[in-house]
Amino acid sequence: MSTDRLLPSLTITDAKGSEDNPEEHAGNEPYRSPELYRGRLAPSPTGLMHVGHARTFWTAYQRARDAKGTLVMRMDDLDPERSKSEYVDAAIEDLRWLGIRWQEGPGAAGPDKADRTGNNGPYAPYFQSKRHRLYADAWRNLMRRGLIYPCRCSRKELAALASAPHEGAMAQADDEPIYPGTCRHLSADTAQLPGPTSGKMEPAPANWRFRVPDGAVVEFYDQHMGLQRFTAGVDFGDFLVWRRDNVPSYQLACAVDDATMAITEVVRGADLLKSTARQILLLRALGFAAPSWYHCTLVADHHGQRLAKRYDALSLRALRQRGITPLNIFSAELPILA
Ligand SMILES: [Zn+2]
Secondary structure (H helix, E strand, C coil): CCCHHHCCCCCCCCCCCCCCCHHHHCCCCCCCCHHHCEEEECCCCCCCCEHHHHHHHHHHHHHHHHCCCEEEECECCCCCCCCCHHHHHHHHHHHHHHCCCCCECCCCCCCCHHHCCCCCCCCCCCEHHHCHHHHHHHHHHHHHCCCEEEECCCHHHHHHHHCCCCCCCCCCCCCCCCCCCCCCCCCHHHHCCCCCCCCCCCCCCCEEEECCCCCCEEEEEECCCEEEEEEECCCECCCEEEECCCEECHHHHHHHHHHHCCCCEEEEEHHHHHHHHHHHHHHHHCCCCCCEEEEECCCECCCCCECCCCCHHHEHHHHHHCCCCHHHHHHCCHHHHC
């Protein structure tokens, strides 16, 4: 496989700079055209936002604003068990409190709940939980072309893989264990899906994995972290695109949404670098152009641990209640906040 085709055609050299000083990039941006810039904020409403999210979303806001582009709010509420409407409201309120504004999606028009249906904008709906049809279309596309296969491994077998030790406290959140390929030989026919008696075939109830091209090098130029290079089958294995409980994987939903919402640059945390490599493979398989990427440095607490939503003391909500201002949040060192 040629890696050239995976390189976004608009990468430039010497685009590395500090995310805290977006002005440094002025005049040095690879945007197709300033008015076409489309960025997105994609919080998962599964908990309260913390300082790490604040800094990443602020960077996304700055980059969209500097490019005079459009910023989209998309709720990544795929997980029906963990996503809560109270966290949707909290995300909108917290981001607006920080001073972040966006033009499409829930909360774009103001802090009231009236427009939180997710339908305000040309790429509606803006809630992933309402975009199932698009993901199922992508699944059918991949399935018919033999690019994915049903995985019959039991929870127990997969859990055994997952219990392998992680590398250090800052291990990437998307560092799922490499799938050994047990079910790779299975074809779509073996999934024993309920026949398409009426309407279109649906993926559940089976797990589906993307067959990664072993040895293929996925390279992309990150606008903040420089050239990134991952090898399929070495850095990551056949990854899930669909779960048997009928929920698409983050990788599939994210790739489909970024493409169908015409996002030109994805700004997110560096914990998702490896996911970006996976999503580039999916985008290519689905015939979509890849956006540009900008991964932000992760924020660690005073123990060097990556911040997680469970640290409620560092939630924006808790900090605001303690009288800390948005300016403090963007300027202070985290140990001071902790
Ligand atoms: Zn399997």
